[in-house]
Amino acid sequence: MGLTAKSTGIYAFLEDLNQSSVKADAIIALAGNPNTGKSTVFNGLTGLNQHTGNWPGKTVVLAKGNYLYRHKNITLVDLPGTYSLLANSADEQVARDFICFGDPDATVVVADATCLERNLNLVLQVMEITPKTILCLNLIDEAKRKKIEIDIAALENILGIPVIPTAARDKTGLKELREAIHQTVFGKRCNHPKPMVYSENIEVAIEKIQAEVENLFQGRINSRWVALRLLDGDTTIIQEMRNYLQRMEPKDQPVSETYKEVECCGSFGSRV
Amino acid sequence: MAHLEAEFNRLLQLAQAEGSQMGTVRDRIVQTIYREAQDIAEKAVKLKGKAEDVDRMIDNVVTSKIWGYPLMLALLSVVFWLTISGANFPSALLAEFLFGLQDQLTALFQWAGAPDWLHGVLVLGMYRALAWVVSVMLPPMAIFFPLFTFLEDLGYLPRVAFNLDKLFKKAGAHGKQILTMCMGFGCNAAGVIACRIIESPRERLIAILTNNFVPCNGRFPTMIAMAAIFMGLLVSNYNSFTASALVAGVVVLGVSVTLAVSWILSKTLLKGIPSTFTLELPPYRIPKIGSLLIRSVFDRTLFVMMRAVVVAAPAGMVAWILANIQIGGLSILAHLAGWLQGFGCAIGLDGFIVLAFLLGLPANEIVVPILIMSYLAEGAMVELDSIEALRELLVNNGWTWLTALNMMLFSLLHFPCATTLLTIRKETQSLKWTVLAALIPTGIAIAVCFVVAQIVRGLGLF
Numbered sequence: 132m133g134l135t136a137k138s139t140g141i142y143a144f145l146e147d148l149n150q151s152s153v154k155a156d157a158i159i160a161l162a163g164n165p166n167t168g169k170s171t172v173f174n175g176l177t178g179l180n181q182h183t184g185n186w187p188g189k190t191v192v193l194a195k196g197n198y199l200y201r202h203k204n205i206t207l208v209d210l211p212g213t214y215s216l217l218a219n220s221a222d223e224q225v226a227r228d229f230i231c232f233g234d235p236d237a238t239v240v241v242a243d244a245t246c247l248e249r250n251l252n253l254v255l256q257v258m259e260i261t262p263k264t265i266l267c268l269n270l271i272d273e274a275k276r277k278k279i280e281i282d283i284a285a286l287e288n289i290l291g292i293p294v295i296p297t298a299a300r301d302k303t304g305l306k307e308l309r310e311a312i313h314q315t316v317f318g319k320r321c322n323h324p325k326p327m328v329y330s331e332n333i334e335v336a337i338e339k340i341q342a343e344v345e346n347l348f349q350g351r352i353n354s355r356w357v358a359l360r361l362l363d364g365d366t367t368i369i370q371e372m373r374n375y376l377q378r379m380e381p382k383d384q385p386v387s388e389t390y391k392e393v394e395c396c397g398s399f400g401s402r403v
Numbered sequence: 404m405a406h407l408e409a410e411f412n413r414l415l416q417l418a419q420a421e422g423s424q425m426g427t428v429r430d431r432i433v434q435t436i437y438r439e440a441q442d443i444a445e446k447a448v449k450l451k452g453k454a455e456d457v458d459r460m461i462d463n464v465v466t467s468k469i470w471g472y473p474l475m476l477a478l479l480s481v482v483f484w485l486t487i488s489g490a491n492f493p494s495a496l497l498a499e500f501l502f503g504l505q506d507q508l509t510a511l512f513q514w515a516g517a518p519d520w521l522h523g524v525l526v527l528g529m530y531r532a533l534a535w536v537v538s539v540m541l542p543p544m545a546i547f548f549p550l551f552t553f554l555e556d557l558g559y560l561p562r563v564a565f566n567l568d569k570l571f572k573k574a575g576a577h578g579k580q581i582l583t584m585c586m587g588f589g590c591n592a593a594g595v596i597a598c599r600i601i602e603s604p605r606e607r608l609i610a611i612l613t614n615n616f617v618p619c620n621g622r623f624p625t626m627i628a629m630a631a632i633f634m635g636l637l638v639s640n641y642n643s644f645t646a647s648a649l650v651a652g653v654v655v656l657g658v659s660v661t662l663a664v665s666w667i668l669s670k671t672l673l674k675g676i677p678s679t680f681t682l683e684l685p686p687y688r689i690p691k692i693g694s695l696l697i698r699s700v701f702d703r704t705l706f707v708m709m710r711a712v713v714v715a716a717p718a719g720m721v722a723w724i725l726a727n728i729q730i731g732g733l734s735i736l737a738h739l740a741g742w743l744q745g746f747g748c749a750i751g752l753d754g755f756i757v758l759a760f761l762l763g764l765p766a767n768e769i770v771v772p773i774l775i776m777s778y779l780a781e782g783a784m785v786e787l788d789s790i791e792a793l794r795e796l797l798v799n800n801g802w803t804w805l806t807a808l809n810m811m812l813f814s815l816l817h818f819p820c821a822t823t824l825l826t827i828r829k830e831t832q833s834l835k836w837t838v839l840a841a842l843i844p845t846g847i848a849i850a851v852c853f854v855v856a857q858i859v860r861g862l863g864l865f
Contacts (some may be wrong), residue, residue: 139547165685166685166686216434217429217433218599219601219700220599220602221599221602222599222600234689237499239836245686247447247448248440248443248445248448249440250439251439251440251443251444252436252440255439256436257442262615273686278449278450278451279448279449279451280448280449280450280451280475281447281449282447282448282449285447286443286447289443289446289447290443292702300691314648327435327436327439328435329431329432329435330431330435333428333431333432335421336421336422338420339417339421340414340417340421343410343414343417344414347407347410347411347414358418359432361414361418361419361422361427362422362428363413363422363428363432364419364422364428365429365759369415372411373408373411376407376408376411399558
């Protein structure tokens with residue numbers, strides 16, 4: 132039952148994105164745990180009126196919006212609120228598939244500053260897929276009220292990605308967030324996300340298959356992450372990979388522009 | 404290029420071989436990530452003193468074993484009471500205005516020399532159905548939706564899910580189902596879509612199949628009207644609080660039926676053990692009243708209203724035509740109702756009511772307008788500008804409190820509207836489950852109404 136690959140339709144959705152009347156200069160994915168004010172950030176950036184509320188996993192349907200910053204037309208895709216990208220709810224699959232196979236130019240993860248530790252799980256998982264990750268530390272005002280102090284510089288340093296504190300309800304920090312997105316997509320800035328290091332036998336196994344994965348997908352998606360998922364034996368993603376391969380087949384074109392950029396930036400594990 | 408596929412399969416086998424040697428890869432991955440998150444948070448987060456945890460204190464009451472349920476019931480009743488008593492006055496005002504406008508329209512048609520049938524179809528059919536839908540639905544929705552959105556934005560709804568989790572688990576269903584049911588209060592089609600938040604396909608199907616037992620906004624005004632009429636017929640003096648308690652009771656009944664059906668389904672067609680899940684209790688936040696009002700009025704109230712209006716207009720026309728084209732001295736509507744009379748009677752309703760529910764398949768909002776129209780076409784014209792006038796019309800057509808009660812029950816339990824059924828078809832990708840989603844509630848509705856009617860009649864109350 133339920134959502135087949137076609138009906139959740141990352142590809143249908145992507146086609147829809149491309150057919151929009153205004154051509155987007157960049158597509159940005161917006162991920163985050165439920166109840167982090169993700170929809171408020173979305174509304175704050177795009178000005179699109181959309182329902183927001185602390186309803187776990189409420190944003191089931193993908194919403195998108197546009198904004199103009201420095202003459203660039205940015206399309207923002209509001210992904211379902213999820214706690215991780217590992218479990219198998221329809222929501223988490225949609226979020227994961229979009230970040231992994233939808234090839235967004237950057238992914239913003241909205242986190243609740245009042246419970247950073249729990250939110251970091253998703254941040255780390257997104258960072259594993261793409262180096263072009265930006266952490267939006269929302270509800271920073273609430274954290275302050277709860278006497279929680281977060282060392283932004285230290286966090287940025289450890290994670291190796293931009294960290295922007297915001298209070299989206301009061302539109303605080305949204306300008307900085309726009310700038311960070313701009314820099315990540317169009318600027319020279321390269322992220323060096325902290326690599327996750329697993330236990331030795333997993334690392335050995337990854338090494339065994341990573342090179343072959345790289346060849347198979349012609350480097351289009353992050354081979355280390357794919358190798359890890361294959362080891363995990365996650366059936367839903369294996370199906371999605373098959374779909375991806377099938378779509379890759381007819382166009383045997385050289386590696387895309389986007390990929391080259393990623394390559395320049397994508398120094399997974401180079402900064403251990 | 405089949406070699407890509409083959410290559411991938413080979414890779415997969417390799418990975419599986421590696422993975423199986425290590426055992427629980429997933430657990431180790433999750434462990435590593437959690438440890439890393441903990442590590443980073445420790446380095447970057449400092450707690451300066453301990454803030455008082457007000458949320459925890461509130462939660463200790465709101466989700467406590469003693470206070471949790473009574474508080475939920477009390478809040479439910481208060482919301483209904485505010486809706487019912489608050490809607491009375493603006494409803495009457497709107498009705499007076501809109502039905503006054505009807506007289507003007509009639510005058511206009513007469514002045515223009517329009518034929519009778521045109522006046523009938525457009526004014527008596529379409530306009531009157533619209534006037535009823537607007538005057539009866541708009542005020543309760545304009546009160547109910549902001550109240551509901553307030554509770555939602557406050558962060559109360561996840562607590563409700565927390566409270567009811569045990570019950571749902573016992574019924575073999577998922578605790579998050581209550582959230583999809585909350586959504587169903589607005590619209591069952593939206594509730595069915597909301598079932599996507601449930602991970603396990605089995606529990607998701609249960610939630611989809613039972614969502615209909617929450618009265619949606621289209622049926623809600625019917626319930627309110629029927630509650631008022633029922634109380635009015637039962638006792639000469641009643642206040643709006645007893646009527647709202649009755650509506651709350653009907654909702655509780657709907658939840659009980661949901662639990663019962665979920666339990667039966669998980670023991671028969673959808674066997675399985677409920678899966679566990681983490682439900683975050685978000686911090687309480689005082690909602691921003693401005694955006695709350697804008698959202699609840701524009702996104703919900705007017706949205707649902709417009710949908711109702713779009714369906715009510717053609718439905719009103721069709722109903723008027725059916726009620727006014729005579730075959731052998733009886734209108735088509737009366738013929739149809741006549742065939743259904745025996746069945747309707749057995750379940751404590753009448754042929755017209757059953758027909759109204761059938762014709763109301765496109766949207767539940769139009770059941771009562773169709774019913775009124777069919778009664779009006781039969782009998783004398785009355786000004787229908789108050790609930791008393793409606794009661795009089797219904798009593799003149801043989802209604803008793805049993806009819807009002809069973810109308811409420813049937814409305815609560817019967818088949819979902821066409822929009823919801825289409826949504827179920829889309830979500831389940833299965834005709835079989837869609838058909839079941841219509842048959843299960845209808846069967847229950849007929850059974851319950853039949854039993855109630857037989858008991859009441861058996862006891863000699865009528």
